[in-house]
Amino acid sequence: RRSPPNIPNTSRSDARERMSTFVVLGARGGTGAQLVHKLVARPDVKEVRSVVRDPAKVEAGTMPDDPKCKVVGGDVTDVESLQAIFAGATVVINATSGRSFEQCLAVDQVAVGATAKLALEAGVQRYVLVSSQLVHPANTWKFVRLILNNVITGFKAPWSSKPGMMDMKFQGEQLLRASGVPYTIVRPGRLVDGPLDATPFAGQTNSHFMKGAASTRADVAAVCILAAEDERTRNCTFELASDATKPGAKDGSMRGEPV
Template structure:
């Protein structure tokens, strides 16, 4: 698949550090403005034909979507994470929020009472999945990263942290319908998002894949027959050159899901099975599998661990041991162990 590298006429690569200047790269954008309630860009309530339950019903249930694998019952009460007090002034944008990993990221943020907004192509599906939440702390924004005109910077005002977990299949499938190829999603989509993000965000976490630096080597070259690893690496490189503080999580082969029925009950039953213990590496040396729950938790933990800034990690999960759950100190130890 030919690469249209000439499609970057707006990029200004500075001489200092090779970082991307984003001053003139954004181009025109839609004249939308954020609302205090769900309308236009933010989804309107109530849904036609859908009964939305308030905070005492469905909205309260979704906070339990992160299962016991993330706070194992074997942990003592004093070891479990306190979720009642959200970090101050944090507003997390989840891109690809209705996807396999994105659903679990959103559920974890809701459990922690962290202010969040979702960037999705289909707000109705996201609204059905997560139910009605407090509009001051939860917004659903319509946007397609593949379309730069959808990436209205106004929509991102106030965002402090970003977790991008967009993706598509490695081989042609129905998910490629509508120009949803790896080139459009993993390369152009990531590029368009980065160019629109506020320069003052505190962290961008990007979910990528193991093997991206080895796409010409066996067995990775088989996985890369249609360019998925190559385009993920291009997305990574763009993030690294953007000047934004980043953490890249390269996941092994994803297990447990994806949960694409858009049914909250299905999400609530999500488990990491026996794959609770976590292995983290650097240098693109890990080969294996990882639970989507583990990837989602790693993304959230990386937001606040200072020394993970501007680092790239590979992550697998294995059957031996209970793993870190949602214990931030244990995650710090894991990330620090590969420094």
């Protein structure tokens, strides 16, 4: 498979002029909070609508004390609660994830399709989805995917007709692709906090990339923002890993490029 573009090159200048209002779904989460902090620090961003289910539950210090940051109540499983939030937005970044079978079905699958449709209707220029490595069904019997597929949803897939978490994430991706809204899907490997002191790499494998090496949530957030403003990542899916010190990280067979 071909490598995705080296994201931070020069074709973003025109896009920067357009992209002023961002919507971050799942803003209370680790990656979501990183997205909000990085976005408000950018001079070209006018407003960041940080969507949480209950603003009253947002702990002090989670969100930046910045007038550009607007903490708003909304639920991805209730698109009516998001209509006013999506109005006038240029980019939507979805960093939500379910924590049970019911939540994964509602959040990782159904809500991705519903919010993508709403984004299309609102004229959003890019919908960025944070997904995961190994979600593609070609990886069904890979050990890591088997664990991830069932650890949250209970032992179901692929031994029963009920899907697991990874299955539902992939179906959410498919709904986004079919929605018609311009999209970018970012598939990180293992997520960790803090700095890794390594260069993030992107590649297209539909499988493990750099052996599932870790990415910091901060790096995932940074790559999502870069991808949102780059025309070369329009309607593109790619894997992400940040630990370039692991064996195989610079193996040409990985077909990766530094971000």
